[in-house]
Amino acid sequence: MNVQNDADRLVDDYLLRLRKEAEPLPEGRRTELVAEVTAHIAEARAEGAVSESEVRDMLARLGSPEEIVLAATDGLVLVDEPRLRKRDAAAVLLLPLGGFVVLFGWVIGVVLLWTSDRWTRNEKLMGTLIWPFGYAILGVLVDHFVPTDMPSWLAWTGWIIIIVAQTATISMLFRNAQPRRG
Numbered sequence: 001m002n003v004q005n006d007a008d009r010l011v012d013d014y015l016l017r018l019r020k021e022a023e024p025l026p027e028g029r030r031t032e033l034v035a036e037v038t039a040h041i042a043e044a045r046a047e048g049a050v051s052e053s054e055v056r057d058m059l060a061r062l063g064s065p066e067e068i069v070l071a072a073t074d075g076l077v078l079v080d081e082p083r084l085r086k087r088d089a090a091a092v093l094l095l096p097l098g099g100f101v102v103l104f105g106w107v108i109g110v111v112l113l114w115t116s117d118r119w120t121r122n123e124k125l126m127g128t129l130i131w132p133f134g135y136a137i138l139g140v141l142v143d144h145f146v147p148t149d150m151p152s153w154l155a156w157t158g159w160i161i162i163i164v165a166q167t168a169t170i171s172m173l174f175r176n177a178q179p180r181r182g
Contacts, residue, residue, distance in 0.1 A: 007055040011041055018065035019117075025072060027117065033072050037062065088118050088177040095130040096170055118177045126169050 018037055022030040040062065049058040062068065091112035098105020113119065113127045 006052040007045075007050065010052065010055050010059065011045075014059050014065065015041075016120075018068060021065040021069040022072070023117075025069065029072065030117070033068070037068060084174070084177050085116075085118075087112055088116055089174075091116060092127070092170060092173045092177065095127055095173075096166060113173075116177075119173065120176075123173065123176055127173050130166055130169055 015034065015038060019030075019034055022033055025033065041058070044058045045055070049055050063071075091109050094105045094109025095113065098107070098109045110128055113124055119127070
């Protein structure tokens with residue numbers, strides 16, 4: 001395995017843990033804290049922390065994400081964020097339904113999805129593939145490139161899989177739109 005990839009993975013895991021720990025902080029402070037730590041890590045890596053062991057030592061010197069967030073909360077009053085913010089609910093609802101009302105609704109849903117801090121990049125990619133562009137394209141491809149003598153039960157099975165995949169993605173987005181995911 002490539003040493004650089006292992007070091008990158010360590011940094012990515014560390015920053016992911018930091019983001020999760022920092023979720024109770026006000027959004028502006030949380031963004032600032034993650035940016036500060038990211039810049040510090042980048043600076044240390046530019047100064048020579050390249051190997052996995054060097055990166056591991058550098059992260060240990062920084063302290064655990066829990067310690068960093070604890071230090072960042074000194075003097076702050078933490079406010080509980082709602083379990084599901086209105087903008088996140090709107091994002092998840094506009095993804096599957098925005099295309100039916102006005103196609104522009106889906107675009108707004110995607111923008112809300114990508115500007116939210118509640119989902120990972122992979123979750124955002126999955127959410128972006130929701131109707132009207134993602135799973136529907138798969139259905140169109142099946143309709144156009146699968147022989148017309150295909151049994152109807154197979155066609156229905158394909159459409160059911162597409163609908164289940166879309167529903168599972170929406171459910172995952174709703175579930176993961178809550179702070180302090182474990």
